[in-house]
Amino acid sequence: MKIATWNVNSIRARLPNVLKWLEARQPDIVLLQELKTVSETFPHDAIGDLGYNCAVAGQKALNGVAVLSKSPIDIETTCLPGDPDDAQARYIEVFTHGLRVASIYLPNGNPAPGDKFAYKLAWMRRLVDHALSLLALEEAVVLGGDYNVCPTDDDVHDPALWAGDALTRDESRALFRELVWSGYTEAYATLHGTTAGAWTFWDYQGGAWLKDHGVRIDHMLLSPHAADRLVACDIDRTPRAWPKASDHTPLLCELDD
Numbered sequence: 001m002k003i004a005t006w007n008v009n010s011i012r013a014r015l016p017n018v019l020k021w022l023e024a025r026q027p028d029i030v031l032l033q034e035l036k037t038v039s040e041t042f043p044h045d046a047i048g049d050l051g052y053n054c055a056v057a058g059q060k061a062l063n064g065v066a067v068l069s070k071s072p073i074d075i076e077t078t079c080l081p082g083d084p085d086d087a088q089a090r091y092i093e094v095f096t097h098g099l100r101v102a103s104i105y106l107p108n109g110n111p112a113p114g115d116k117f118a119y120k121l122a123w124m125r126r127l128v129d130h131a132l133s134l135l136a137l138e139e140a141v142v143l144g145g146d147y148n149v150c151p152t153d154d155d156v157h158d159p160a161l162w163a164g165d166a167l168t169r170d171e172s173r174a175l176f177r178e179l180v181w182s183g184y185t186e187a188y189a190t191l192h193g194t195t196a197g198a199w200t201f202w203d204y205q206g207g208a209w210l211k212d213h214g215v216r217i218d219h220m221l222l223s224p225h226a227a228d229r230l231v232a233c234d235i236d237r238t239p240r241a242w243p244k245a246s247d248h249t250p251l252l253c254e255l256d257d
Helices: 015-025 044-048 115-135 170-181 187-191 205-211
Strands: 002-007 029-033 053-057 065-069 073-077 091-096 099-105 141-146 218-222 230-235 251-255
Touching: 002 015, 002 099, 002 141, 002 218, 015 044, 029 141, 044 053, 053 073, 053 091, 065 091, 065 099, 115 141, 115 170, 141 251, 187 218, 187 230, 218 251
Parallel strands: 002 029, 029 099, 099 141
Antiparallel strands: 002 251, 029 065, 053 065, 073 091, 091 099, 141 218, 230 251
């Protein structure tokens, strides 16, 4: 079974690329982030024609997350528990194909320090708390998405240049470590000897893609019941080179059925 996560940076702007990639790779479950649209204008029909059911938590012009699955989807929640006043569409959790999966678009947090960084840290604390509660279910859980965290300096093309950024600050990294150490397996880092050069994001500015100046901020975290089935986890750089590409590229994880 193949599970993918991809920040598409506007589903309507990238729809031809998304459809092309889905047809080529045929993942069973896809976690999408940064849809920049509401559910009513999400391309349900075009994606459905490829055999996918869609669960969407959208927001006009920014944020937005979705789960696509070739199996039926039961939606568990369309918001991260812990703050009923948080209206940003950054989390959707569903049950599909025998798995509990969540698509996560964690706040960027810049500029840091500041209100946006405080929101990021509070959101991460809520995520850690909720992820712990999911472990108690003793289910196969996959928490995938754009975490907007570079876990170590190996995950940044130039650590000195990125020093002080919300993606690399000690506070962000500490909460990410807490999430992993609570019992989750970070799929890519677990299977590969090094994460250096394993970028999932290249900025549109400064020729970052051509220079391979990237960072690794998209991650797939697995509960023990899911990690026991882990076969492979790889980054597909191909769509980043296409015209009108997202600044992220897909991360693919394979589990035994």
